[in-house]
Amino acid sequence: MPDAFPLPDPAEALAALAADRSRRPVLVALDFDGTLAPLQDDPAASRVLPAGVGVLADLAATDGVSLALVSGRAMADLHLLAEVPVGTLLVGSHGAERARVTPHGLDRDVVRLTDDQADQLATLGAEAAAVARGREGVWVETKPTAVVVHTRLADADVARSAEQESLALGERLGTGVMHGKAVVELTVLHASKGEALIALRDEIGAPVVVYAGDDVTDERAFEALGEQDITVKVGPGDTVARYRVQSPEDVVAALAQFRDALAPSAG
Ligand SMILES: [Mg+2]
Known part of the structure; x- marks a missing residue:
């Protein structure tokens, strides 16, 4: 096109x-x-x-x-x-x-993360894992400053629901949110x-x-x-x-x- x-x-x-x-x-x-x-x-x-x-x-x-x-x-x-x-x-x-x-x-x-940021990262990791659980093709990557939900290998409707839940999670926890191609990244450091x-x-x-x-x-x-x-x-x-x-x-x-x-x- x-x-x-x-x-x-x-x-x-x-x-x-x-x-x-x-x-x-x-x-x-x-x-x-x-x-x-x-x-x-x-x-x-x-x-x-x-x-x-x-x-x-x-x-x-x-x-x-x-x-x-x-x-x-x-x-x-x-x-x-x-x-x-x-x-x-x-x-x-x-x-x-x-x-x-x-x-x-x-x-x-x-x-360097503050104690609060380290706590937030741990919470994010646990809650993002819950988003991925039971959804085929969805997986969670943990970075030093962020958690990433990957949906590239999931069916379209599974990917969509996982991404929406991840975005909602970021909003609820007040993290930085980046929505890319088949990824939602939730970050505790502003970057x-x-x-x-x-x-x-x-x-x-x-x-x-x-x-x-x-x-x-x-x-x-x-x-x-x-x-x-x-x-x-x-x-x-x-x-x-x-x-x-x-x-x-x-x-x-x-x-x-x-x-x-x-x-x-x-x-
Ligand atoms: Mg690129």
């Missing part, structure tokens, strides 16, 4: 950015699932597209470029699956966890990809951010960025991003072009 408001491909904007050396450093921040890694029924099977692995390594090694992955996944999970190059900044749990990939492993910022991205940009001092993502939670990142930034929605659906590509394959192709345009031999 064609989009009501077609958005341009980011190729031209990326080429212009590559050519303009006054706009450095560039923060290239990317969602993982559905953006660099095709969506899988089993989330543990997600991997960066093979063609993308070398492109990410090249970008991370390019002067004037900082590479970041910004994901809803728990940090340990993201680090394990993404296999990204040394120097990459990792933002997990929608911004509640931060780390950098070093030659010696993960250098991570410690997540969003938008806030995490702005903090990262300010720390790096990047005048321009390239951000690509496919899910509703990525809209917070698109909203937080400005006219000078290059925001790319992956796949169909309403968005406030300025550009669109259709698939993770397209994301990797666009990043490869950007890398080639940044190479010294091209300048």
